Amino acid sequence: MNNQFPGSVKTRLGCLGLPKLQVERSIQIFEFSFTNNKIGSHDSILSPYKQRFYLIIRSMLKILYTAFDIVPSPKGASTHILHNIRGLVNANYDVHLITPNDGLLPTEEIIEGARVTRITQDLAQNFLARATHFGKSVLAHLALHADYNVIHYRNIWDGLHIAQHKKRFGYKTLFEVNGLPSIELKYHYPGLDSTLLSKIKEQEIATLHLSDAIICPSRVTRDYIASLGLSRKLITVIPNGVSASDFSPSALPAREGRIPTLLYIGTLADWQGLEIVIKALPKILEQQVVRLQIVGRGRSRQRKLLAKQIRKLGIEEHVIVQPAVPHHEIPALIAQAAICVAPLGLNDRNVTQGACPIKILEYMASARPLLASNMPIVRELIREDMDALLFSPNDPDDLARQALTLLNDFELSKRLSESASKRALTKFTWHESQKKLVKVYEKLLM
Numbered sequence: 419m420n421n422q423f424p425g426s427v428k429t430r431l432g433c434l435g436l437p438k439l440q441v442e443r444s445i446q447i448f449e450f451s452f453t454n455n456k457i458g459s460h461d462s463i464l465s466p467y468k469q470r471f472y473l474i475i476r477s478m479l480k481i482l483y484t485a486f487d488i489v490p491s492p493k494g495a496s497t498h499i500l501h502n503i504r505g506l507v508n509a510n511y512d513v514h515l516i517t518p519n520d521g522l523l524p525t526e527e528i529i530e531g532a533r534v535t536r537i538t539q540d541l542a543q544n545f546l547a548r549a550t551h552f553g554k555s556v557l558a559h560l561a562l563h564a565d566y567n568v569i570h571y572r573n574i575w576d577g578l579h580i581a582q583h584k585k586r587f588g589y590k591t592l593f594e595v596n597g598l599p600s601i602e603l604k605y606h607y608p609g610l611d612s613t614l615l616s617k618i619k620e621q622e623i624a625t626l627h628l629s630d631a632i633i634c635p636s637r638v639t640r641d642y643i644a645s646l647g648l649s650r651k652l653i654t655v656i657p658n659g660v661s662a663s664d665f666s667p668s669a670l671p672a673r674e675g676r677i678p679t680l681l682y683i684g685t686l687a688d689w690q691g692l693e694i695v696i697k698a699l700p701k702i703l704e705q706q707v708v709r710l711q712i713v714g715r716g717r718s719r720q721r722k723l724l725a726k727q728i729r730k731l732g733i734e735e736h737v738i739v740q741p742a743v744p745h746h747e748i749p750a751l752i753a754q755a756a757i758c759v760a761p762l763g764l765n766d767r768n769v770t771q772g773a774c775p776i777k778i779l780e781y782m783a784s785a786r787p788l789l790a791s792n793m794p795i796v797r798e799l800i801r802e803d804m805d806a807l808l809f810s811p812n813d814p815d816d817l818a819r820q821a822l823t824l825l826n827d828f829e830l831s832k833r834l835s836e837s838a839s840k841r842a843l844t845k846f847t848w849h850e851s852q853k854k855l856v857k858v859y860e861k862l863l864m
Contacts, residue, residue: 479863481506481513482566482589484580486552486573488520489534492715492742493685494776495596498658499572500530502594505852507531511859514566516559518552535559545607549575556580560587568592568862574599574621581628590862593629595639598622601771605688606717623647631862633855638772638794654858657798659848660779664746667785667839668753670832678756678825679709681786683748684777686716686724691763691791694814696727696737701818703736706825713751715742752784757824757831760790764811768795775799782806782842787824787831789817799846805838 483503487495499515506513507530519525519536527534537555539548553576560566560580569584570592571577581591600619604610623646626632632653634640640653680702684690692712699710710733716724721739728737743751752758758781762768772795779799781788788806790796800806807824809816824831 479511479567480565481511481568481570481859482560482563483513483515483532483570484556484572484576485515485517486549486575487517488523489515489517490529490745491520492745494658495572497745497776498596501659501661501848501852502855503532504530505848505855506859508852509856509859516556518548545603549573552576553579564589568859570594572596574618574625578621578625578628581625584628584630591628591630592858592862593625593632595626595632595634595643597767597773598771601767602687602689605765605767631858633858634772635774636772636795636798638769638798640772642771654854656851656854656858657846658774658776658779659846659851660776660783660842661848662783662843665749665752665780665783666843667783667836670786670828670835671754671756673756673825673828677707677709679711679754680757680759680789680821681711681713681751681755682759682761683713683751683780684760684775685714686712686720688720689763689765689767691761691812692724693727694763694812694817695759695761696724696731696733697814698817698821699733699736700731701815702821702825703733705822707736708756708821708825709736709738711738711740711751711755713740713743748780749784752781752786755786757821758784758786758788759817759821760788760796761817762791762793762796762811764791764793768793779842779846782838782846785835785839787835788838789820789824800838800841804834805841806834 483499483506485495485499487493487499489496489499503513503515513532515529515532515534517534517536518539521541523536525536525538537552539551541548543551556576557579560583564587566587566589568590569580571580572594577593581593584591598619600615600622603618604615626643626646626648629652632643632648633656634643634653635656635658637655640650640655643653644650680695682692682695686692695710699708702708712724724739728734760775760778760781762775767773774795778788778790778796782800782805788800790800790806790808791811792802792808793811796808802808807820809820
């Protein structure tokens with residue numbers, strides 16, 4: 419990797435008004451620090467020009483961000499990635515995002531100030547074949563463009579090989595762990611061979627141990643990663659966030675003369691616990707006419723199973739199932755809801771691996787009564803009976819009881835909603851998450 423300090427930057431530093439000798443000394447320190455990965459270790463000599471100096475330096479630092487996710491898309495992963503990119507670009511890093519293409523998006527474009535390259539994929543292939551192809555494509559890119567300072571990856575499909583070659587090319591590595599395929603794939607593909615999942619877990623452990631730094635969205639995830647033999651010092655918890663410009667509080671809709679809507683937004687993945695809210699609905703209908711609205715992306719198998727569960731209970735006229743909508747349309751959906759639900763199931767994805775459900779934060783920020791499963795990943799975000807009502811996981815009777823409590827007590831719904839909105843918009847913003855991410859980068863480059 420070429421660590422030479424460009425002459426054009428010397429000119430730009432001189433324009434800051436630094437004395438010539440201080441410019442030359444700063445450049446010498448930077449060249450030494452950059453070559454030895456010690457950026458940030460000589461702050462004192464740069465004051466009071468440090469901030470402007472680092473803006474110039476950061477603009478030279480090249481970040482490769484890889485994600486086996488379609489961006490943009492309605493999924494929470496896409497939202498997360500876009501906000502991460504925005505934070506890095508705003509911190510003046512030169513960011514290049516590589517993702518797969520869905521066949522509709524352009525191969526190259528600029529998003530949030532970052533260059534985006536999309537890898538063509540054969541949608542007729544199975545998931546593992548497409549994931550493997552994506553990983554090979556990223557490696558082919560690196561073979562031609564080995565001048566990155568940090569490579570930030572979200573999966574093992576390219577992450578393992580990237581981590582294995584870090585000394586050869588001289589870059590630092592950052593593993594963003596939101597979900598691990600050894601845990602999550604079986605929910606999407608129930609017939610997946612256990613031997614294959616074991617091999618995938620071995621690759622996950624190897625990737626984790628080879629990475630220079632790790633970020634994850636919840637304390638539960640951090641604890642799971644640490645249980646695999648990783649030092650907690652390497653792991654930084656950065657919760658997901660919400661943007662006040664997209665999700666802001668509004669008055670609760672009147673309940674008189676209208677049928678209240680219970681709203682679920684998210685994927686139809688088996689770990690989401692949708693069968694629990696479906697089973698709870700007849701118990702709610704015994705006392706209150708309501709409508710359950712489910713909005714989300716799901717595979718054909720998941721949609722068929724959901725439809726079968728609804729038919730079996732004879733509640734078709736009370737349930738609306740819609741496909742996923744663009745992210746900018748979600749606030750309007752939430753605004754018309756009487757209650758928002760996050761019925762997360764009691765399973766290893768939620769309890770062992772952990773997560774940070776973006777939907778919960780968006781419900782909270784929008785000031786809508788929230789009903790959620792009582793589990794650690796939820797309690798990291800909300801305070802029970804202060805910001806939301808919780809129900810026992812996998813218990814449709816308790817879900818129905820708590821839903822009726824909210825439906826019958828407008829003042830309670832209002833108090834919880836206002837508290838939740840204030841908490842989300844002060845404690846869990848994307849701006850706060852971005853600041854934490856930039857700090858991880860600064861530490862990584864020291």
